[in-house]
Amino acid sequence: MKNLLFTLVLLLCPFIINAQEVTETNTDILYQKALEHYKNEEYQKSLQLTNRGLELAPKYHDIRILQIRNLWAVNELSKADDELEYLLTEAPEYADLKPLVYRRINLFTNNTGALDYLKMAEIIYPADKGLQVKKAQLLIAEGERKKAREIAMNLISSEGLTGAERYDLQIILNRSVSDEIGFTYQFINFSKDYSRTDPWHTISAEYQHNFDRTAVIGRVNYSNRGYDDAALYELEAYPVFNDRLYAFTNIGFSNGTIFPDLRSSLSLFYNFASVFEAEAGGLITRL
Template identity: 30%
Template sequence: MSFNLNIGRILFAVFAISVSPVVAQTDTSSSDGLLKAARKAAFDDDNYPQAKVYLYKAIEKSPNYSDLRVFLGRIYTWTKNYDSARICFEEVLKQNPGYEDACLAYADMTFWNDENEKSLTICEEGIKYNPKSEGLYLKKARVLNSMRRFSDADKAVQVVISLNKNNTEARALANRIRENAVKNRIGVSYDFVTFDKQFSDPWHLVSVDYGRNTGIGSIIGRFNYANRFASNGYQYELEAYPRISNTFYSYVGIAYSDNIGVFPHWRGGFSLYANLPKSYEAELGVRYLKFSGDPTYVYTGYVGKYYKSWLFGARAYITPSTFTSTVSSSYNLSARYYYASADDMLGFNIGYGVSPDDRLNVIQLNGVTQLTSYKAGFIFRKKFSKFNVFTIDGSWLNQEYLPKTIGNQYQFSIGCLRRF
């Protein structure tokens, strides 16, 4: 009897220990417990109605608990009940002026609904009470960028970077603001390529480009001169980067040359870019190449991630067998370290295959059979004075240029960009 009683006590204790966390998780007797339950219902169960029920009950218990109304306002925002969300946020700010989380949530809601002036006012009011808030300065910079007040946007995002140089969202936004901030740019670059086996003469490529920011995005014209295979050639390019929204923008490009063999006869492309949450960016696109024969279409995809002061990226190019003897592909991995501003960067890349976006080597895609090649490279970019950027880069390409015949290619480039 005593033995059975002890076993019963042990089993009861094990049962109590095993279920006590569950009971604690589902405890809704306090305002904090109800807030946790609401978060679980919203995020884990995707059940916004149940989350609101928990929050209503919690607000009855603690009407001055600001986090309850802020989270309720966020749920109203996510479910597009904007008037109700506005009431929640304004009630919190009335009770607790400058409350940071309320300012952040309210600024988001108004920004997403194209109320830029209102969103900016909320950010600035919040900053008065929270002068070191990375989130509020970042949202202020995003709003100012949307309003095309690029100089003010740059000042705001630089505050974020000064507070935390590893803020990845600020780094990504600073890059976009930098491109938008000036109307004009002129660039000049020179590339030198030499081979150990494949060709006896080196290649030379000189590019001059002019770009201008417009109301719909930037437009760039470029002139390229090349000396390859002991022949001279000229190419004319036009690129545009139309903005679609705060999240999406695109790339459209076309290039022409009548010096086939030195350059492709026609080269074109289209891509859709997305600035995604969590400091991600992505691209899907297509490239068009025409030499002397039938055209070739190449499909590309890219994903990038900002992490602290780094930008990591992965890209693939796929050419269907419709255009080559077999399905061909090329891949590239890259890493960039931003050691100061968005123009101060050290980058590295490794890859497999030849890219249609590589102006130096795209001519080597002139053929139905693509052989094996491996690539590694670096880039260094440095801003000097306020509007000038100096760039050097180099690469090594190990390529099977004939079946079972491998050679090395070495490239060095220098360039300068002036914004005004």
């Protein structure tokens, strides 16, 4: 009886194995299972399935894209670059490929490496405006204001830009100006039924100089409120230390009763967890 059961098991094993092999060669099933593991952050399990899928179907681009994401997740950047290079060579216009290029640029820990990679991407996607916007942002971060401004000026009036891209270009144009001068005038008039009928006049003039990571502003405010007038002199600075930490500092003094005799403040801002910002600082005022 035991020999008979053993014989039956031996006869059934090939069918069981063949059934398993048929499942494993179904690349769509492999992809779906690998994607499920990836979503559950089980990257090594997902990699086993994407590796098998690429053995069976090297031109299954969705599997290779998932392979790249898995390799990024386990910090295998060099292997991911090889896979990405394959796709850029074989299928540069594949719909889901370009977002990977943007993601790869963002993964660089230094702007020089990101700019070098972007030069390669420009050859493949010469008409992509988003890459040009990204290039201008990287140049600004590297202190190359003139080059960044040239790109922004050429792009800002182009058609086909998204609202976010136009906003980024405007920021680049603002940051790429070394010197700015501004004037403002404010007029406030009161109703005849109000006890104070003299209008108020306020004039402000300011000069701003942008250093590599710091904007410094000098400002003079003159206000005439009928019963009194005064001038307020201010100096402000906006130093940016890195992509998470920046500061604001201000000092101002006045020669009249409308403004405080002395006002000074300092605030530090820190971005964390992508969506939160912490602020610490203080204010000194003397009337």
